[in-house]
Amino acid sequence: MSDPAREDMYSYVQSIFQRGLVVVVGSGASCALGLPGMQALAEYLVAEVPVRTSDLPPESMASWRVVAEALDAGKGLEETLLTVSVPDDLALVVTEAVADCVLAAEQRAIAGILTDADDFGVREVVALCPPGNSFSGRSNNQL
Structure with a gap:
């Protein structure tokens, strides 16, 4: 990666942390909330x-x-x-398909969090954010 x-x-990441409370979750949280892992994405x-x-x-189809x-083959x-x-062109199709799959899973996870179906404790963490301050959630893939 070039210096600029x-x-x-680095500036982008710093700006995220300057906005207020930031919760960074790893792939374990993603799995617990039902987001697809690599095997599910492959399927x-x-x-x-x-x-x-x-x-x-035809060349793209062959790829x-x-x-x-x-x-x-596993x-x-x-x-x-x-x-x-x-x-x-094929990379774009794959990227869009992955995005659609993950988006659908994220929407289900967020709906669960917002409707008390979530047993993961996200609401409790958000409640720690003082009123008037911003809250930002990021996964390890978004940083």
Whole structure:
């Protein structure tokens, strides 16, 4: 990472912490709240990407078949996407599918938190934030 990019990143992170109470949760919290892990994302992608790729050129479809075969053979999602070269159009489809899957899970988690179905203690942490101060929640993937 270049020095200007690193400085921008550090400034962004500092700005988050200057806003008030910040709760940073790791992947354990994500799992507890029902967000999909890599295996669930891989299964979702194997089912969803073919539905979204009807307009892609044959080369992109061939790349997806290599990815899907690796996943079906038990290779991990992250390892597969780091080792199989995918064209930009396919990468966009995969990115959008992952975003849709995670967004749906986040919406369910937030609904659970807001409707008292959450047993995770998020409301109790938010209650610690003094009135008039801001609260910011971040996962380890958002920093």
